[in-house]
Amino acid sequence: MARKKIAMIGSGMIGGTLAHLAAMKELGDIVLFDIAEGVPQGKALDLAQAGPPEGFDAKLKGANSYEEIAGADVCIVTAGIPRKPGMSRDDLLKTNLNVMKAVGEGIAKHAPDAFVICITNPLDAMVWALREFSGLPHQKVVGMAGVLDSSRFRHFLAEEFDVSVEDVTAFVLGGHGDTMVPVVEYSTVAGIPIPDLIKMGWSTQERIDAIVQRTRSGGGEIVGLLKTGSAFYAPATSAIVMAESYLKDKKRLLPCAAHLTGQYGVDNLYVGVPIVIGANGVEKVVEIELNEGAAANFQTSVDAVKELVAACKGIDGSL
Numbered sequence: 001m002a003r004k005k006i007a008m009i010g011s012g013m014i015g016g017t018l019a020h021l022a023a024m025k026e027l028g029d030i031v032l033f034d035i036a037e038g039v040p041q042g043k044a045l046d047l048a049q050a051g052p053p054e055g056f057d058a059k060l061k062g063a064n065s066y067e068e069i070a071g072a073d074v075c076i077v078t079a080g081i082p083r084k085p086g087m088s089r090d091d092l093l094k095t096n097l098n099v100m101k102a103v104g105e106g107i108a109k110h111a112p113d114a115f116v117i118c119i120t121n122p123l124d125a126m127v128w129a130l131r132e133f134s135g136l137p138h139q140k141v142v143g144m145a146g147v148l149d150s151s152r153f154r155h156f157l158a159e160e161f162d163v164s165v166e167d168v169t170a171f172v173l174g175g176h177g178d179t180m181v182p183v184v185e186y187s188t189v190a191g192i193p194i195p196d197l198i199k200m201g202w203s204t205q206e207r208i209d210a211i212v213q214r215t216r217s218g219g220g221e222i223v224g225l226l227k228t229g230s231a232f233y234a235p236a237t238s239a240i241v242m243a244e245s246y247l248k249d250k251k252r253l254l255p256c257a258a259h260l261t262g263q264y265g266v267d268n269l270y271v272g273v274p275i276v277i278g279a280n281g282v283e284k285v286v287e288i289e290l291n292e293g294a295a296a297n298f299q300t301s302v303d304a305v306k307e308l309v310a311a312c313k314g315i316d317g318s319l
């Protein structure tokens with residue numbers, strides 16, 4: 001069986017980490033693409049030299065031309081500028097929208113059969129725009145945010161309950177950002193829902209509320225600490241989980257920004273919902289029942305995404 005080809009569009013902090021993880025997991029041969037000259041080539045060479053001690057076989061190549069991504073099975077897009085301290089995700093809109101245009105056209109021309117995972121912020125608007133610019137089928141273009149947001153939630157919950165992260169499942173819906181909706185009722189420790197754990201005295205509503213709040217501003221907390229740039233280890237790992245589910249047809253049920261066509265009462269918008277990712281891309285959008293509070297929060301989140309998409313249309317008349 002020939003090796004798969006994975007293209008990282010953007011070879012910055014997340015792009016480099018993605019390449020490292022993909023190589024370590026032997027998901028395929030890797031192309032690191034960037035507009036910065038030397039950076040993708042340098043990272044590719046450095047990572048290739050990590051192969052012998054680790055024992056992975058993967059070809060790594062750096063590129064400044066889209067021709068090099070030809071025939072990629074998966075493209076993971078991080079191209080753009082990251083959020084700086086004090087900068088909101090929405091400030092990034094204009095610059096990154098232009099980047100999505102170039103990337104969308106490059107993928108359409110050279111890797112039209114790829115499964116595309118967008119990471120660039122503001123995520124829900126960028127993945128929508130990337131899909132529009134690329135013209136790829138909607139089920140082949142998704143955004144990564146929910147896996148990361150739910151990982152943050154799981155981490156905080158595992159710490160709170162002093163149990164393994166493996167046994168904590170968590171659900172986060174909605175847009176990436178301050179309007180994300182962590183669903184406490186669907187979050188569990190080994191199947192025991194959090195509200196039951198509160199009744200059992202494992203935690204209190206106040207402490208869980210604080211964890212929810214910390215999850216919502218999880219990205220900002222890291223930006224504030226790093227001062228130059230944003231989180232990259234957990235975002236890269238989260239996107240690799242999605243890529244792996246596609247490449248291995250694992251059919252994992254993951255919260256991702258997916259194109260909705262009426263589900264949750266939303267039409268033609270990318271919002272974070274549970275989906276099944278398999279060999280066909282998005283194979284199912286899972287519509288779970290939301291309680292009143294979660295439904296209201298979800299709506300706020302949808303409205304925020306709608307606003308961003310409207311702003312994109314205002315900036316680029318072709319959208």
Ligand code: TXD
Nearest residue numbers: 010012013014034035078079080082083119120121145235
């Ligand atoms: O959950 C999530 N979705 C996110 C999103 C979590 C964390 C960070 N998130 C966003 O990912 C962040 O706000 C950024 O928009 C992206 C990428 O973050 P990263 O930390 O990797 O940013 P870097 O290190 O600045 O890398 C971006 C690279 C950099 O090397 C630029 O030279 C390159 O993108 N770049 C381009 N590459 C190709 N084509 C174009 N046009 C281009 N413009 C910049």
